[in-house]
Amino acid sequence: MEIVYVYTKKRSEFGRQCNFSDRPAELHVDILPDTSLAANFTVRDPCNVTIQCAEEMSEHEVNTERFESESRGINHVEGGWPKDLNPEDMEATIRYRKKVEKDEHYQNTIMQIAGLMEHCCKQNNATDIYQEFFEDEDEEVMEESEEQPSAKTINVFRDPNEVKRTATSLSWHPDGNHKLAVAYSSLEFQKAPNDMSFDSYIWDIENPNKPEMTLKPVSPLVCLEYNPKDSHILVGGSYNGQIAYWDTRKGSQPVEMSTIEHSHRDPVYKVIWLQSKTGMDIFSASTDGQVLWWDIRKMSEPTERLILDPSKKGNLDNALGAVSLEFETTMPTKFMVGTEQGLVVSCNRKAKTPAEKIVCTYSGHHGPIYALQRNPFFPKNFLTVADWTARIWSEDIKESSIMWTKYHMAHLLDGCWSPVRPSVFFTVKMDGTLDVWDILFKQNDPTLSLKVCDEALYSIQVQDNGRFLGCGSQLGTTTLLEISGGLCTLQKNEKALVSEMFERETKREKILEARHREMRLKERSRSEQSREDEGKEADGEESTEELVARAEKEFFDILEAEKRKERNEEKERDKEKGVCEEKDFQEEYETNGVSSFARREISM
Amino acid sequence: MLQAEVEETIKRIQSQKGVQGIIIVNAEGIPIKSTLDNSSTVQYAGNVHQLLMKARGMVRDIDPQNDLTFLRVRSKKNEIMIAPGIEMYTQFLLG
Numbered sequence: 001m002e003i004v005y006v007y008t009k010k011r012s013e014f015g016r017q018c019n020f021s022d023r024p025a026e027l028h029v030d031i032l033p034d035t036s037l038a039a040n041f042t043v044r045d046p047c048n049v050t051i052q053c054a055e056e057m058s059e060h061e062v063n064t065e066r067f068e069s070e071s072r073g074i075n076h077v078e079g080g081w082p083k084d085l086n087p088e089d090m091e092a093t094i095r096y097r098k099k100v101e102k103d104e105h106y107q108n109t110i111m112q113i114a115g116l117m118e119h120c121c122k123q124n125n126a127t128d129i130y131q132e133f134f135e136d137e138d139e140e141v142m143e144e145s146e147e148q149p150s151a152k153t154i155n156v157f158r159d160p161n162e163v164k165r166t167a168t169s170l171s172w173h174p175d176g177n178h179k180l181a182v183a184y185s186s187l188e189f190q191k192a193p194n195d196m197s198f199d200s201y202i203w204d205i206e207n208p209n210k211p212e213m214t215l216k217p218v219s220p221l222v223c224l225e226y227n228p229k230d231s232h233i234l235v236g237g238s239y240n241g242q243i244a245y246w247d248t249r250k251g252s253q254p255v256e257m258s259t260i261e262h263s264h265r266d267p268v269y270k271v272i273w274l275q276s277k278t279g280m281d282i283f284s285a286s287t288d289g290q291v292l293w294w295d296i297r298k299m300s301e302p303t304e305r306l307i308l309d310p311s312k313k314g315n316l317d318n319a320l321g322a323v324s325l326e327f328e329t330t331m332p333t334k335f336m337v338g339t340e341q342g343l344v345v346s347c348n349r350k351a352k353t354p355a356e357k358i359v360c361t362y363s364g365h366h367g368p369i370y371a372l373q374r375n376p377f378f379p380k381n382f383l384t385v386a387d388w389t390a391r392i393w394s395e396d397i398k399e400s401s402i403m404w405t406k407y408h409m410a411h412l413l414d415g416c417w418s419p420v421r422p423s424v425f426f427t428v429k430m431d432g433t434l435d436v437w438d439i440l441f442k443q444n445d446p447t448l449s450l451k452v453c454d455e456a457l458y459s460i461q462v463q464d465n466g467r468f469l470g471c472g473s474q475l476g477t478t479t480l481l482e483i484s485g486g487l488c489t490l491q492k493n494e495k496a497l498v499s500e501m502f503e504r505e506t507k508r509e510k511i512l513e514a515r516h517r518e519m520r521l522k523e524r525s526r527s528e529q530s531r532e533d534e535g536k537e538a539d540g541e542e543s544t545e546e547l548v549a550r551a552e553k554e555f556f557d558i559l560e561a562e563k564r565k566e567r568n569e570e571k572e573r574d575k576e577k578g579v580c581e582e583k584d585f586q587e588e589y590e591t592n593g594v595s596s597f598a599r600r601e602i603s604m
Numbered sequence: 605m606l607q608a609e610v611e612e613t614i615k616r617i618q619s620q621k622g623v624q625g626i627i628i629v630n631a632e633g634i635p636i637k638s639t640l641d642n643s644s645t646v647q648y649a650g651n652v653h654q655l656l657m658k659a660r661g662m663v664r665d666i667d668p669q670n671d672l673t674f675l676r677v678r679s680k681k682n683e684i685m686i687a688p689g690i691e692m693y694t695q696f697l698l699g
Contacts, residue, residue, distance in 0.1 A: 074650065096634075097636055097637070100630065100636050101607060101610075101636065101637070102607065104606065106630075106636075107606040107607060107609075107610050108606070109689040110610050110613070110614075110628065110689075111606070111609065111610065111613065112689065113687040113688075113689050114610075114613040114614065114617060116673070116674060116687045117617055117685060117687050118613075118616070118617055118620070120674065120676070120685055120687075121617060121620045121622075121623060121685070122620070124622065124683070125620065125621050125622060
């Protein structure tokens with residue numbers, strides 16, 4: 001339909017009619033250019049014209065047709081009844097139904113479809129066509145397949161701050177493994193920039209863009225652990241020696257912090273939750289040589305204190321700095337401490353005197369022990385990761401480890417056992433590689449070596465299912481990796497094979513130890529005899545100062561000898577030079593006269 | 605005569621193992637015969653009608669010569685079998 005607007009006006013209201021006539025063109029106005037005005041203007045040369053080298057685009061607006069949708073529910077009522085029938089009326093409906101049933105067409109159709117229906121029914125009863133076959137045989141099939149061990153990166157979580165800090169510790173959420181708490185700090189002595197943020201984050205694995213929660217301590221956290229019994233509580237040890245605990249329901253600020261006077265004097269390198277009835281006990285270790293026990297409800301002072309003095313006198317000056325702790329819930333009275341000096345100290349918590357607390361030490365590493373963990377299946381054996389090797393020890397053999405890896409090119413900084421397979425453990429190195437070792441498969445080399453990033457990897461933590469692991473690097477990047485099925489499913493006989501291997505190695509070491517002892521005894525008896533014969537008295541042990549003085553003297557002697565040698569050599573060289581020069585100058589003198597004399601003077 | 609046969613056939617199907625009920629619906633959606641209670645019958649009748657239209661439309665859409673002969677809806681607990689008739693008499697039973 002055309003839309004038309006009609007104007008009506010009475011003819012009499014218009015006024016006089018128009019009389020149009022033709023006329024030739026008339027010039028009304030002609031404005032000529034006035035050149036004198038040009039004097040007010042100057043020619044601009046050059047002109048600045050802005051051009052943009054871009055695609056020319058035009059903007060259009062379009063309005064789409066509205067699509068309206070509505071959610072509606074359906075009310076089922078009997079429908080379809082012919083208009084004259086009242087569905088409520090029982091008799092009428094019955095009558096109608098009977099009428100339909102008598103209809104021939106109806107009957108024929110029913111016969112047809114009844115046949116079809118019966119067929120399908122019988123089919124259903126004959127066999128269950130949706131039966132699941134091969135349900136139980138899945139496992140066997142998997143074992144047969146020879147898959148290459150592999151690992152792939154799932155997600156990468158970067159430190160959102162500008163100044164990047166090292167991810168020093170990781171802790172998985174105890175139920176569900178959907179969250180990862182990462183502690184960030186800068187462990188390089190006095191190199192932390194002033195504007196470095198102190199925050200540590202809890203990440204949700206699905207969202208690598210933004211941390212789920214921030215923890216704001218007073219000083220950067222070096223280690224962080226979830227409470228395995230209560231997944232809302234985390235405890236962290238910080239760089240200034242204090243311990244703080246957080247409740248994720250209560251926000252980013254720590255709920256309570258330990259008092260500075262009673263805390264550690266050095267960064268707290270490891271904090272572990274203890275098994276106790278209350279589930280609120282922790283213990284912490286630091287390089288100041290102390291291991292402190294705390295109850296987190298009362299952080300004002302530690303409940304117990306242990307000084308790691310190997311001479312068992314409780315002397316703090318002699319104490320070894322602790323870098324890692326180990327606690328196994330199946331052995332609640334024992335725990336182990338890994339020290340900066342390369343010793344592993346095994347302690348008993350229930351001892352009466354501090355002297356008895358330290359049970360024994362294991363030596364063999366050259367540097368600080370960064371990781372210490374018992375094998376979850378064989379608690380008598382534990383793994384230590386330090387300097388350039390990883391070693392496996394048996395509790396009974398104190399002289400040396402029972403198995404060890406070769407010396408690598410880069411420092412090993414952290415390691416852990418796989419919680420599902422007794423023969424698999426992981427280590428991370430300073431060059432950013434992650435090594436997966438399977439001691440049943442290969443003992444000389446890692447089964448899988450993966451370069452995760454270019455900077456050093458400082459920490460690694462495996463999830464309880466053994467399939468996912470997170471590793472933290474020097475620039476604060478935490479990488480989440482998934483390892484292939486073969487490395488995280490328990491193989492047949494694995495436990496038996498691994499236990500056999502450990503026993504074998506332990507036996508070997510025992511035999512070697514016995515042999516060494518024998519040899520040493522023989523030596524001692526022989527040397528004692530020889531000394532008696534010659535009547536010389538043994539010097540006895542030189543004290544450390546004498547040793548130092550001797551070493552210094554030797555050092556300076558060597559220096560003197562070197563200097564003398566150099567001086568002699570110089571003198572010889574000079575003499576030779578002198579001879580050559582004289583020869584030269586004589587020639588010149590003969591040719592050039594006085595000037596050569598002058599030259600000679602200057603050079604001398 | 606045929607009517608008796610019809611009755612007998614229906615009874616036979618009903619007596620098959622695993623059959624919970626049988627409903628016969630005509631083109632307008634009126635349940636003609638049903639072995640279930642009224643409210644369930646009405647519910648099934650209403651829902652199935654739409655599903656059937658969609659399924660038939662789909663089959664016809666993909667191949668116009670084709671037509672829907674049977675429709676099985678299998679769920680966790682049971683299976684609904686729907687047989688569309690020529691003049692849209694639909695019979696379905698729960699098994």
